[in-house]
Amino acid sequence: MYRSHSCGELRASHINTEVTLAGWVQKSRDKGFMIWVDLRDRYGITQLIFDEERTSKDLMEKAKTLGREFVIQVKGTVIERASKNPNIATGDIEVLVSELTILNEAKLPPFTIEDETDGGEDIRMKYRYLDIRRNPVKNSLIFRHKVSMEVRKYLSDKGFIDVETPYLIKSTPEGARDFLVPSRMNAGQFYALPQSPQTFKQLLMVGGMDKYFQIVKCFRDEDLRADRQPEFTQIDCEMAFVEQEDILEIFEGMTRHLLKEINGVDVDKFPRMQYDDAMRLYGNDKPDIRxxxxxxxxxxxxxxxxxxxxxxxxxxxxxxxxxxxxxxxxxxxxxxxxxxxxxxxxxxxxxxxxxxxxxxxxxxxxxxxxxxxxxxxxxxxxxxxxxxxxxxxxxxxxxxxxxxxxxxxxxxxxxxKPNEFAPLWVVDFPLLELDEETGHYHAMHHPFTSPKPGQLELLDTNPGAIKANAYDLVLNGNEIGGGSIRIHDKETQAIMFKHLGFTPEEAKAQFGFLMDAFEYGAPPHGGLAFGLDRLVAILGGQETIRDFIAFPKNNSGRDVMIDAPATIDEEQLTELSIKLHIQKEA
Amino acid sequence: MYRSHSCGELRASHINTEVTLAGWVQKSRDKGFMIWVDLRDRYGITQLIFDEERTSKDLMEKAKTLGREFVIQVKGTVIERASKNPNIATGDIEVLVSELTILNEAKLPPFTIEDETDGGEDIRMKYRYLDIRRNPVKNSLIFRHKVSMEVRKYLSDKGFIDVETPYLIKSTPEGARDFLVPSRMNAGQFYALPQSPQTFKQLLMVGGMDKYFQIVKCFRDEDLRADRQPEFTQIDCEMAFVEQEDILEIFEGMTRHLLKEINGVDVDKFPRMQYDDAMRLYGNDKPDIRxxxxxxxxxxxxxxxxxxxxxxxxxxxxxxxxxxxxxxxxxxxxxxxxxxxxxxxxxxxxxxxxxxxxxxxxxxxxxxxxxxxxxxxxxxxxxxxxxxxxxxxxxxxxxxxxxxxxxxxxxxxxxxKPNEFAPLWVVDFPLLELDEETGHYHAMHHPFTSPKPGQLELLDTNPGAIKANAYDLVLNGNEIGGGSIRIHDKETQAIMFKHLGFTPEEAKAQFGFLMDAFEYGAPPHGGLAFGLDRLVAILGGQETIRDFIAFPKNNSGRDVMIDAPATIDEEQLTELSIKLHIQKEA
Known part of the structure; x- marks a missing residue:
């Protein structure tokens, strides 16, 4: 046992208790005859005291050698603090040290491990393990954990089943670029990392799973805009035998639960706004209505x-x-x-x-x-x-x-105001969106979104006017979730693929399994996915997601701490049946 | 609302209630004047009845068209069943149908959707979405969900923080083969998918996170033996300021909790056995002691x-x-x-x-x-x-x-006996293992495992005799978890890398970030990882993991349902700065 208590635990009631603590030296003040050390761990800070009159000379000497971020273990007695510190939970006491063990020394950290650090973004990313010691980052990660736990609890209590879907799947031309994974055992073939588990969750509905959820990593190989990550986390959900109203109700409930449990905020029934109204009144499909x-x-x-x-x-x-x-x-x-x-x-x-x-x-x-x-x-x-x-x-x-x-x-x-929360459903999204460059329509949500009943006939005459059973949940001007009622019959799906420019052969090659599945008794179904990174940041009152991700990548998709991506051995390439083919800049 | 009740919900107390149900036609029996249909959803089966005397002629005709696995919605009245079926929860009642909507037709499924199916492994994998409708698979997935939820609850209650670590990391030569992901934005460079979040969880300990857990996908590009999957799920955990005893205690507690909550089984304190004794008495480091x-x-x-x-x-x-x-x-x-x-x-x-x-x-x-x-x-x-x-x-x-x-x-x-549970800690594993082919020693757990105090000096004289602070949790003859106390100082880590055949340059290139981290105040730490797929299978009384994975891959690493991996476009290759280079068989 390295410790009897954490550094955030001791109170006046512990006075005269013998304790063992372990943690990091936050700072030390050496007045010669007396040395105070702030000992830090995840749970808080406890003041240690070494005192000429009560501490052995050897121990005083040893205490003088302690530098910032040294990892130490101390034994000692909890005593009442002369000058109490009402700002910290342990401020009533200090520990008079009788034994000190240096568990690990530390070089001077490249930036200060304080709430307000002197380190810039780059250096903090390179030494992310030190950055995580700082309260703002540490607390953001703990906050994220709490949100994830509450999400899982809420959905599980509502009968949703957490099903893990595969990460090594198939590349699809639709949407953003895939990250690809060459297969060694199937030379010349590639897996793709999922941009979302969309088709799998639909297949789970065809499989009768009824209510599915998963907190899952997704991957998009896009040129990174600020505050986008190549890998990001979704709360992914799907339900069978539902209409749009059922889905909005469940996920409004979930969001309200989070606001209540995490933020202690009660919110009224979420307002709803049609996409067209959002565009007209706010110029935006994710209006901030605070x-x-x-x-x-x-x-x-x-x-x-x-x-x-x-x-x-x-x-x-x-x-x-x-x-x-x-x-x-x-x-x-x-x-x-x-x-x-x-x-x-x-x-x-x-x-x-x-x-x-x-x-x-x-x-x-x-x-x-x-x-x-x-x-x-x-x-x-x-x-x-x-x-x-x-x-x-x-x-x-x-x-x-x-x-x-x-x-x-x-x-x-x-x-x-970061602590004011104004959720909003934006509904009745267009099914298709005109790409002004190519003049082609593409799916605004994705090609599995169902048009509103009776509107499919507009496909040939006025495709832009077709509304979809698609909805976004907006919080404080950010899209935190979005989803739709899906197509669940092969014919409609085939028509959609055709209008999105797939030949029947392409549709079959890419999504044949889904269209086949629709022939074996697919129930009506729909769902929604939340962006967890952003949801957590917004609930945490922040605009940027980076501090809510333990090890984020920079805008070039690099992890500067581990220095990835990196070159690999020729042998690895050979095993994967590929060769580098780097084209010179023109 | 597609339904007022699920197909597993109606009891005698509902008699005379008007209900709406939706689900799949499990089977129908047509006696001419009377038709019974078993309607199935995730929650159970309810018998529907159409009866010449009480049902309109049109509805009788429509009911006759229902085939297996049709998706239907019915309205009707709950009535008492003439011949009760004590084998199903809804066996006291049936629903006299007044309205029938066919939501989706179904082709005849390629195998029977029954507990004992006539479908072989291959066809069931190709139509996995139909296989999932079968109770054995459906219940296995729900069972897995329950285990995951209990694991998360237990660990979170014990102060562990769920931290998501990255999936796009760096390739390391140690251990099994990595799956690689070419980087488009960093031409000629590759990410690797993690074989485990080992270094990241250690960095979280350096970062003061104190107690970490994650249920996380891991990837190994190995030739697949039976019952191995290229992607698999770990319950990954790490703790700071702990000794082996602290870790065994927490995870023994977790396993006992699962056995109690999931299986309703109370188990005594887990016995412990030294690795050497396990080998001597059972010829195996994962003895079945039932x-x-x-x-x-x-x-x-x-x-x-x-x-x-x-x-x-x-x-x-x-x-x-x-x-x-x-x-x-x-x-x-x-x-x-x-x-x-x-x-x-x-x-x-x-x-x-x-x-x-x-x-x-x-x-x-x-x-x-x-x-x-x-x-x-x-x-x-x-x-x-x-x-x-x-x-x-x-x-x-x-x-x-x-x-x-x-x-x-x-x-x-x-x-x-599948329902008898005999957990066992196997402790004091050797640090190194002799590769009989190459004559070199490699790390038995991994290169971050710490030797027992004082044994490092044997490295030059008798490396095979060094014991590690490493332990496995064995359940019914299967290793379900394993871990170790880690090295937390740069010198020991450097010695280990050297003895494992890394040059200082290689060690720095691969693991420099970890060794750097050890210089900035790394606490003593250790952890453990459970193989979730196997843990769930064993708790479920099964030997094979496949039915506990929603969409497993076959022994060639293929997903036969979606037909992945697959060939990709030339354009995608070009963007990734790679070319196919398939070598002909000699």
């Missing part, structure tokens, strides 16, 4: 004058920014520069100050009178003291731009 | 006469087979043939019948008298009526052969 600033479409009230920019635009749309009428010219110019940044891409911005006296001052006063502007204010819901920001142009582009501006301004105005 | 038949080493009492076979042997060793003295000459010959099979490899077998009258009859009466044979009986613990089977030769070979014979005979004698 605050207002809904879009007001201004075409009707802005396209009747000589302002060509607006008249030529497909959409003129604005938001009222609360209290921002007081922005200076300089501040507004900065805002205009912000929307013109390439990441946002607007060509310009029109603004209207709603003065406290009820008058309006706009950047387009040349074209519009007070009466016009009053209508704009009405449409955007602007009140005296607000600033209306207006963008115009191609509908989908301008919505995205104004949505970005809305989020930026909300952030600046402190409206995105 | 029955006796311990080895008796006979060198002393058998090498004093003119029987050259024994005199030349390194080891003469026998077991007493209870009640087998009555075996006929033919039965004994068959046994001798059995040990001579290439899979066992013995050259012959000597036997002694211990007659009921106290006399002995052996196959070597020419060389040994009754007094000699009496000593053999004493050494092997044979009683009147037993048969002593004796093998001789090279110690390690003959132990393996006799162990195989012991297990075979126990099986035949019905001594390996």
């Amino acid at each position: 605050f207002g600033m809904q879009f007001g479409e201004l075409n009707e009230v802005a396209q009747h004058k000589d302002f060509k920019v607006f008249n030529d635009a497909e959409l003129v749309v604005g938001i009222a920014v609360p209290g921002a009428a007081s922005y200076t010219r300089k501040e507004i110019d900065a805002l205009i520069d912000w929307v013109k940044r390439p990441q946002v891409g607007a060509l310009g911005m029109v603004y209207v100050k709603c003065n406290e006296d009820g008058s309006y001052k706009s950047s387009v006063d040349k074209f519009y009178d007070q009466e016009d502007l009053a209508k704009w204010a009405e449409t955007t819901g602007a009140k005296a003291g607000d600033l209306i920001c207006i963008l115009s142009g191609n509908t989908s582009k301008v919505r995205a731009q104004l949505s970005a501006l809305r989020m930026e301004l909300a952030e600046r105005l402190g409206l995105r | 029955f006796g038949m311990q080895f008796g080493e006979l060198n002393e009492v058998a090498q004093h006469k003119d029987f050259k076979v024994f005199n030349d042997a390194e080891l003469v060793v026998g077991i007493a087979v209870p009640g087998a003295a009555s075996y006929t000459r033919k039965e004994i010959d068959a046994l001798i043939d059995w040990v001579k099979r290439p899979q066992v490899g013995a050259l012959g077998m000597v036997y002694v019948k211990c007659n009921e009258d106290g006399s002995y009859k052996s196959s070597v009466d020419k060389f040994y008298d009754q007094e000699d044979l009496a000593k053999w009986a004493e050494t092997t613990g044979a009683k009147a009526g037993d048969l002593i089977c004796i093998l001789s030769g090279n110690t390690s070979k003959v132990r393996a052969q006799l162990s195989a014979l012991r297990m075979e005979l126990a099986e035949r004698l019905g001594l390996r």
Whole structure:
């Protein structure tokens, strides 16, 4: 036994107890005649004391050699602390050390192991095992554990069965790029790592498993945007004999349970919003509804004058920014520069100050009178003291731009409160999405999503108008989950594949097993998957997922700690029947 | 809502209730004026009845069209069953159907969806989604879920944190072959899939996580023996500031908890056996101790006469087979043939019948008298009526052969009772194992296992004699878990790598991050990993793991259902900077 107690455990009630503790030296203060050492483990910090009057000379000498992050074991007596520290749980006591064993020395760590560290992102990733000692990271990982446990408990109590699906599966051309795994035993053939267990969970439904869940790693070989990881974790679920309503109910229940158990927050029934409304009111299919600033479409009230920019635009749309009428010219110019940044891409911005006296001052006063502007204010819901920001142009582009501006301004105005939770179901997603580059439609969720009843006939005439039984769960402006009712008959699935550009042969080669399965008694079914990394980060009140992942990869997909990926032996390549074939940059 | 109740839910108390059920047609019996349909879902079977006198003609006609495995929804009234079926939970009632919806038709399944199916292994794997509908497979998967949930609950309650470690890691030359994943973003470099999260869990200990667990997929690209899978699941655990005793205590507790919660079995404190004793008494490091038949080493009492076979042997060793003295000459010959099979490899077998009258009859009466044979009986613990089977030769070979014979005979004698549980700790494993082919020593557990204190100095003189702080948990003759106390200082680790044949450069390239970590304050730590697939199978009273895996692969590593691995597009290869290079068979 290395210890009788943890470093977070001792209280005044333990005074006079003989204890053995083990942990890391957080810091030590040497006053010559007295040495205090903060001993740290996962559970807390306990102050150790070495004191000339009560500690042997040898022990005093030994205590002086202790450096930061040394691993030590001490025996001693719990005593009352002279000056109590109300900030830590063990602040009433200290341990007068009678025996000290250095279990392992430590070099000076490359950054401070404190809540606020002096280490940058790169060095912290390289020495992630030291970073994990810091409370913010350690607590994030423990928080994640609690969320996972609650998810499993909730779903298991509801009759869901945790079924492990395979990781070595088959590559499919649909969706993102697969990570591939050459097979040694089947030369020239490859496994793929799953982007999700989609087809397997559907097969489990065909297999009568009725309710399935799994917390499972998924893999996508995409160029990494900030805060994306090549491997990520899904809470993956599927149910048979259900309609959309049944699924929303279960997973609303699960999310509410998490908010209650993990965050201690009670939330009302989740509002629901149609995809089309989300796009119209927030320019976004994952609106943050913790605050207002809904879009007001201004075409009707802005396209009747000589302002060509607006008249030529497909959409003129604005938001009222609360209290921002007081922005200076300089501040507004900065805002205009912000929307013109390439990441946002607007060509310009029109603004209207709603003065406290009820008058309006706009950047387009040349074209519009007070009466016009009053209508704009009405449409955007602007009140005296607000600033209306207006963008115009191609509908989908301008919505995205104004949505970005809305989020930026909300952030600046402190409206995105990390401890406020505003869940929202977005429903009635389109089945298909036009790829503007290729002119082809592809599946907005995935090719297994079922269209709403009776809408399949629009495939030939107006594919973009078909709505799907597909839904997303949005929390604080982040998509945390999404799913759909699936197709469960071979004919519909064949039609979908055809319209997504698969030849019958391709469909059979890739998904023949699923279409076969649909012929042997497939029940109606549907499901949902949550992104665990993001869900945990948001419940934890954070925007970035990295600290909630023990060993994340950087934006080049590298693990800088273990230095992977890496080159391999020629022999390994030969065994796998492959050769390197690196093409020179042009 | 597709259903008001499941097919396993209705009881006599529901009589006269209007219900909606959905499920699969298990079978239907058509008596012309009356049709009974067994409707099945995950939860059970409910009998439906269509009756000329009470059912409309149209509905009767529709009911006649139902085939096996059709997916249907029915509305109807729960009524008392004329002839009750005490074998099923819903046997008191049936549902008089008033409305029938065919949700999906089904082709005739390629094998019967019954507990005892007519389908062979191959066809069941190809249509695994149909196989899963069968109770034995379905219940095995649900059983696995229960075990996983209990494991997580137990460990979490004990303060273990579930931390997800990465799947895309680095290839290491040690141990089995890695599955590799070419990196697109880092041309010419590869990730490897983890054979276990060994180094990551150790780094979590360096990171102060204190107690870690994870139920995690691991990957080994080995030629598959029967009942091995290229991807398998581990319950992976690690603890800091512990000695071997602490670890055995926690995981003995966990295993006892599972036996109690899952099997309803109370077991005593697990016995412990030294590796050397296990080899001596059972010829095996994972002895099945549900029955006796311990080895008796006979060198002393058998090498004093003119029987050259024994005199030349390194080891003469026998077991007493209870009640087998009555075996006929033919039965004994068959046994001798059995040990001579290439899979066992013995050259012959000597036997002694211990007659009921106290006399002995052996196959070597020419060389040994009754007094000699009496000593053999004493050494092997044979009683009147037993048969002593004796093998001789090279110690390690003959132990393996006799162990195989012991297990075979126990099986035949019905001594390996599936519902009896005999756990056993095997401790004090050797640190190193001699590879007889290469003459080199390699790590018996893995290169991170710590030698027993003070034994490292034997590395140069007698490496095979070094014992490790390594232990296996054995259940009913299967290794279900194993682990060790780890090395936690850089020097010892460097010595180990050197003796395992790594150059300092290789050690640094492969495991530099771990050795670096050991310099920044690594605590003493150790852990254990359970093989979940096998653990679940054994708790479920089965010998094979395949039915406890939803979608297993065959012995060529293929998933015959989805037909993976498969060829991929040229374009995918190019993106990964690799080319096929299939070598012709010589």
